[in-house]
Amino acid sequence: MPAPALVRAPLSRGAHPTARRSQDWRTRAACIGLPDRAVFAREPEAARPALRACGGCPVRRACLEAVAPRTSWFDGVSGGRLWRNGQEVPVAAPVSLPVTARSRTGRLQEQS
Numbered sequence: 274m275p276a277p278a279l280v281r282a283p284l285s286r287g288a289h290p291t292a293r294r295s296q297d298w299r300t301r302a303a304c305i306g307l308p309d310r311a312v313f314a315r316e317p318e319a320a321r322p323a324l325r326a327c328g329g330c331p332v333r334r335a336c337l338e339a340v341a342p343r344t345s346w347f348d349g350v351s352g353g354r355l356w357r358n359g360q361e362v363p364v365a366a367p368v369s370l371p372v373t374a375r376s377r378t379g380r381l382q383e384q385s
Contacts, residue, residue: 315349
């Protein structure tokens with residue numbers, strides 16, 4: 274009898290399959306469209322695109338609460354942090370774009 278073929282899941286293209294409803298937080302996540310290798314990275318360098326996206330993501334808290342990385346032994350980026358086996362991985366260098374000034378509202382402005 275031949276060995277069963279390995280089946281690989283496709284890369285994420287758009288919203289998470291269970292996030293079809295517009296009220297689902299995943300439809301508003303800044304990481305939508307990023308490759309799985311960035312979102313589920315185990316090393317800081319590979320995770321940089323996802324960590325950058327988290328910097329301006331409107332659903333960081335919901336992501337962190339839903340994934341619950343400490344109790345789920347999650348590997349990847351959640352809530353603006355990199356996790357490996359449920360432990361936060363320190364990221365040495367800042368992952369956001371350089372900041373040059375604050376606007377009148379007090380928000381940081383990114384360098385062009």
